[in-house]
Amino acid sequence: MESAKIEKSPRLQVFLARAGIASRRSSELLIAEGRVSVNGEIVRVPGTKVLPDDRVSLDGRELTMETRLRYLALNKPPGYMCTSRDPENRPLALDLLPSGMRERLYSVGRLDYLSSGLIIFTNDGDFAARLSHPGAGIEKEYFVETSGPIPDVLCEAFSTGITVEGVDYRAIGIERKGRKSVSIRLVEGKNREIRRVFSHFHLHPVLLRRIRIGIVPLGNLEEGKSRPLSGAELTGLDGAAENNAKRGIRRLDNRNLDKRSGSW
Secondary structure, eight states: OOEEEOOSSOBHHHHHHHTTSOOHHHHHHHHHTTOEEETTEEOOOTTOBOOTTOOEEETTEEOOOOSEEEEEEEEEOTTOBSSSOOTTOOOBGGGGSOTTOOSOOEEESOOOTTOEEEEEEESOHHHHHHHHSGGGOOOEEEEEEESSOOOHHHHHHHHHOEEETTEEEOOSEEEEEETTEEEEEESSOOTTHHHHHHHHTTOOEEEEEEEEETTEEOTTOOTTOEEEOOHHHHHHHHHHHHHHHHHHHHHHHHHHHHHHHTOO
């Protein structure tokens, strides 16, 4: 699905999300804090309708709601930053997206400077928030090739859980592809997780490529190229995030019930 039309008179929190400011829930907090104005007047009611000619501002800066929603998969090469700007003027993954797009796009999650592979860009704040939420549980798969043979003890430790410099790491699956290569499946994906674990075993990944996010594969997408996500891919990502979040809520509710009943 390359794009989607947006309603002309959305609620205020929807307007903020469509302007790329934050998710709807986070936008409601901005409104409650009195940071949002419509036509120069502070508005604290989230459900307020925004008419086509209304001027909406956050902290005095006027905002523009995107007219279309975009969802793109990019194959990021190594040596690109997943940020909107870089103080060191390093190349940006954003610059690899089609130049004709006027929407303000941003990445859902990140890949570090040296890593490559699949990353999703969108201007839909709600979609980005759902996928990025810790409860979304979206599985990500990586192909890793190292400078030396990968010992079994690394695979076992990463699969069962390992603490490196006070941080706990755990892969939900590791499959050996060769003496120096493995595929790794993660859900949480902490900052530089794979690199930190491999470094703990004195190994350096010479190739770290993300090859899947949920049901979305990298496939044969060329490095530096992008493509629109399909409707089925969007539905699959949203459905997985929603179902995982519901399961997380149920687990929390069950733990609370156990605690109240004295069996905690």
